[in-house]
């Protein structure tokens with residue numbers, strides 16, 4: 001991927017995943033058949049904290065770069081919903097925006113744009129476009145030319161730890177806030193692949209980085225749980241073989257490289273699926289260690305594949321693998337003519353397109369993915385059922401209360 005100085009062409013998918021908190025603590029004492037539980041708060045999830053890349057950045061990179069931010073700081077970015085460029089890599093809302101709105105919470109403010117703790121009473125977004133899961137030292141040690149800023153997952157997590165004392169004063173205060181929060185841990189890791197492919201590394205080599213990527217995601221989840229997190233959403237990565245930037249990089253004369261039904265590049269999708277499988281295996285392991293924590297895998301991959309398999313069913317055009325906004329060429333991708341720059345063209349109706357620019361979905365496609373996470377079937381439990389799950393667990397226990405009169 002021809003990356004610009006800021007290496008933002010290759011967006012990182014940000015993941016949003018909410019964690020559903022299980023705030024019900026049931027203690028069985030079978031000898032006396034009695035159970036007690038901590039009362040669930042009126043609202044299950046009262047704030048959102050998010051880590052990730054451009055798929056979740058609601059303005060951090062824009063704020064950091066300021067006037068010099070580049071093409072994404074201009075319309076048509078933002079044209080559909082905000083009617084202005086907000087720093088989101090989209091024509092409209094991101095998954096995190098749909099989640100916040102569905103939970104009745106304000107849009108999650110970018111951490112770097114905040115001025116005081118009051119700005120973050122309903123959460124904070126630490127995601128930065130271009131961020132990697134792994135620290136830059138990892139890539140340097142592999143001989144990669146690191147040209148992107150250090151906004152790795154650990155850097156973002158440290159921001160959270162720095163912010164926390166201003167949101168709560170005592171340990172139990174903080175635990176209370178954290179246990180009622182939804183944590184979106186990702187999407188993160190997609191840029192780790194992207195930068196490496198962009199520098200000509202082979203899939204075989206990059207595959208060996210994946211366990212390191214998963215390990216750092218896992219350690220942040222573990223630290224969040226130690227701080228009291230009960231509800232986490234951890235997204236997988238997109239099917240990269242369907243994404244315009246990868247379709248452009250990896251284009252091939254070999255017909256068999258392409259899936260005849262979708263036009264996606266099969267081996268690239270298998271690479272993404274491998275990453276997602278390792279991530280899910282790790283989440284299974286963490287769930288076994290922490291049965292009272294709700295860790296929701298957000299299946300970005302399958303949610304998007306369902307769209308590519310029958311785009312018209314969802315209101316998109318046929319074969320929607322090209323970008324709405326870009327500089328021409330087979331997928332409307334020309335790295336020297338980026339969306340937001342003077343020479344790019346924009347489609348008339350972004351709601352017919354799955355991709356807004358070379359790597360990021362339109363608001364229309366994002367909404368479909370978000371709905372699949374909020375209501376199912378692409379998250380289990382669906383994010384909106386986190387609270388009712390808690391309630392139904394409680395109702396199943398009800399009979400235990402009656403006999404003791």
Ligand SMILES: *[C@@H]1O[C@H](CO)[C@@H](O)[C@H](O)[C@H]1NC(C)=O
Pocket residue numbers: 073084085086087
């Ligand atoms: C649009 O966004 C820019 C920053 O990208 C900001 O300076 C400007 O005030 C915004 N305009 C409106 C009308 O919100």
Ligand SMILES: *[C@@H]1O[C@H](CO)[C@@H](O)[C@H](O)[C@H]1NC(C)=O
Pocket residue numbers: 145146147
């Ligand atoms: C690293 O990338 C920068 C920016 O693309 C380039 O100017 C520089 O020459 C590269 N360095 C090496 C050692 O390849």
Ligand SMILES: *[C@@H]1O[C@H](CO)[C@@H](O)[C@H](O)[C@H]1NC(C)=O
Pocket residue numbers: 327328329334335336337
């Ligand atoms: C990208 O645009 C430039 C400028 O118009 C053009 O010279 C170049 O051939 C284009 N590249 C591709 C791959 O189409």
